[in-house]
Amino acid sequence: MQIIKSVEEMQTIAMQLRFGGNLISLVPTMGCLHEGHISLIRKAREKSDKLIVSIFVNPIQFGPNEDFSKYPKDWESDVEKCHANGVDFIFNPSAESMYPSGFSSYVGESFVSSGLCGISRPKHFRGVATVCLKLFNLVRPDYSFFGRKDAQQCAVIKKMVKDLNIPTEVFIVDTVRESDGLAMSSRNRYLSKLQREDALSISKALFKAKELVQDGVYNVDRIIAEITHMLSMKRRLRVIYVQVVDRETMEIAQKIESGTSMVCLAVWVESVRLIDNIIL
Ligand code: PAF
Numbered sequence: 001m002q003i004i005k006s007v008e009e010m011q012t013i014a015m016q017l018r019f020g021g022n023l024i025s026l027v028p029t030m031g032c033l034h035e036g037h038i039s040l041i042r043k044a045r046e047k048s049d050k051l052i053v054s055i056f057v058n059p060i061q062f063g064p065n066e067d068f069s070k071y072p073k074d075w076e077s078d079v080e081k082c083h084a085n086g087v088d089f090i091f092n093p094s095a096e097s098m099y100p101s102g103f104s105s106y107v108g109e110s111f112v113s114s115g116l117c118g119i120s121r122p123k124h125f126r127g128v129a130t131v132c133l134k135l136f137n138l139v140r141p142d143y144s145f146f147g148r149k150d151a152q153q154c155a156v157i158k159k160m161v162k163d164l165n166i167p168t169e170v171f172i173v174d175t176v177r178e179s180d181g182l183a184m185s186s187r188n189r190y191l192s193k194l195q196r197e198d199a200l201s202i203s204k205a206l207f208k209a210k211e212l213v214q215d216g217v218y219n220v221d222r223i224i225a226e227i228t229h230m231l232s233m234k235r236r237l238r239v240i241y242v243q244v245v246d247r248e249t250m251e252i253a254q255k256i257e258s259g260t261s262m263v264c265l266a267v268w269v270e271s272v273r274l275i276d277n278i279i280l
Helices: 007-019 035-047 075-084 124-139 148-163 186-190 193-214 220-232
Strands: 002-004 024-029 050-055 089-091 143-147 169-173 237-246 261-269 272-279
Touching (some): 024 124, 035 050, 050 124, 143 148, 148 261, 193 220, 193 237, 193 272
Parallel strands (some): 143 169
């Protein structure tokens, strides 16, 4: 396994791999790898000859008062996990090399990204789309892999890839959960014991919503009310949004359509912002 820090070197190596007839997979990450990332890496490994994992905490997707400076890092463990799971290259550029002084070109998706997290994190998806486009241009992966926990991010990337004819096939991999249901996230590391206990209500509320639909409750307002109620019972939780949306377009659903509608939510667990979702 090789660790590449230079943008130019990554581009050259990826080009050589491609000319050598290799199928390339890319798993973009911000590091602090957990089982969710590992499941992406495993899927990507199966599909390709060469597997590149990028580890880059992307400054331009964080707002001014967000957790960029304290975003968790675990470099040694990330390298070990990549090595153990058959990664060929870790791409770990510096912020200065990705965004040299004078950088001024951004990609904005304006439909899928406009609601949900796009409201409370106004420049977030512009930052995500920009870094992903840069990574796609550098690596030119045949396949790229993203986790469904970030459902809106997945929808934005798929839309950008389609709209801009980017030659990569995007795979969305199911959310991996802790045994008690909490969706895996690098930000779970911020949670205290008590915060984590309260955060469990997030997945419980989503599972409850799915159960209600299975029992024949197709009323969007009722589903949202149930979830909001369960979350508001916990002292440390503050709901940012709970919405039922179309899983591809992220448009607000008027009625629940099995397999197509998704509940997406974002919650403050005191100072920790978590998101989760479930397909109904
Ligand atoms: O999901 C993430 O970790 C990030 O948003 C991504 C896709 C790596 C872009 O920085």
